[in-house]
Amino acid sequence: MTIGVIGGSGIYEALPLENVEQKRVDTPFGEPSDEVTLGELAGKEVAFLPRHGPDHQHTPTNAPYRANIYALKSVGVDRVIATNAVGSLREDLPPQTLVVPRQIFDRTSHREHTFFGDGMVVHMGFADPYDPPMVDHLADAAERADTDADVEEGGTYVCIEGPQYSTRSESEFYREQGWDVVGMTAIPEAKLAREAEMSYATVTGVTDYDVWKRDSEVTLDEVLENAAANQESINAVVEEAVRSMPDDFESDAWSALEGTINTPSEAIPEDTRERVDLLAGRYLD
Template sequence: MTIGVIGGSGIYEALPLENVSTESVTTPYGEPSDDLTIGELAGQEVVFLPRHGEDHQHTPTEASYQANIYALKDAGVDRVISTNAVGSLREDLPPQSLVIPDQIFDRTKHRTPTFFGDGMVVHMGFADPYCPAMVDHLATAAEEAAETTVQEGGTYVCIEGPQYSTRAESEFYRDQGWDVVGMTTIPEAKLAREAEMSYATVTGITDYDVWKQDNEVTLEEVLENAAANQESINAVIEQAVRTMPEDFESEAWSALEGTINTPVESIPAETRERVELLAGQYLE
């Protein structure tokens, strides 16, 4: 098995990997956010990719989500651990807490959420947007390795950004009973499902958003707490990699089965060539 790690804000250094190499790749969907760092941890092959680039040069909207997931797939990754910096929508989840969400509410507007189209229609189920088996595994790793508050489950509401929420938006999200708000789990989770990868995320809380009375979200606060979260998140990822079971099973690994609505003979050759890595076995 090969494990992919996508680093979120403040998580830009690869894990303590051995036999490390760096690989520059291209994809049919453009250039990934940065080079891939490939190495070994506890005998497991790990591929690390910074979502926003090494110098945080890509906004949440502009990050190369399609190319990033494609590059990991091409590198042999079949399970992905993501990390995200998020704001808390709950009093009992203070900054520097960790949440392993199991649901998403999508509020993005300007992102491409699929690898397909261009003469190929795919309708895929997404009721459980994070792989339940990976959520459980990450939660167990967090309880074992993180010296902070950890919540398993919860809803991540993903906003477009790059601006933070208005007070009205923040209060609305809180009234829905959602748990954290961030900018980067969509379309990453959707693309990982289309690529038949087991995918889940560890979110690190950096602020209380703006629902809390007299609270403002500042970049200074976010960066300070993201740096504090880095040690906990890295500990969780390392533990998750070290304890990843060999007999891990995920329904995501056959997610494309029965989802292609266009007859194979009607799919343009150019489209078929572009998605061969992702869907080739279903187009024979």
């Protein structure tokens, strides 16, 4: 199958892909953020999408998450390596640290979190939002990659709505909960990847200390400067993760929809069935 990569255009430009082609994908959920870039790396098929578009024109709230995941599914992706820029909620996770989290706390409120609905109810398990086998693989790849960045495995990513940064009281609240990093793009991407039965995990790059640290209040200039510094390390991790992806990789996420559809098949409207056939068709026959 194909390994999907979601992140900034800098990742695609850095990956030494061969036999590259661009594929336009139409989806029932609107247009993806860009054409899907297909190529090969170390004999493995790779599909890349820039989350915010080629010119970073989509905000964290209105990025076409559903169309992006659907587009990757349609070209055969069954595992996804995502990348995110995050703020640190811990003194010992300074900017330019890489974090491979295991948990998410969702603070968003204005996003489409599911492919389903419209006469089809699906109750998807999401206890481990980042697929454990992929987390393990990404963390191992981060340790092996040719980078001087420190790597933290585990922890919780709290996803806020954005595009504004946190208030000081919000940032301090997140720290009191024991959460580790804060960002704006983990949700609904991780939820949709699970509904699409993809193994999904992320490597994040710390760009700032959010606003809890009085002598280091986050600014766009700081974020962009540290994001650029993180890019080389993240590129190295993604390339290593693709190159070392085992042929016998297995994931429970690949059957995540089994037993989750609460609506009898015969009661699901035909237009809904058609829209989600790529995702759930095998469970609706």
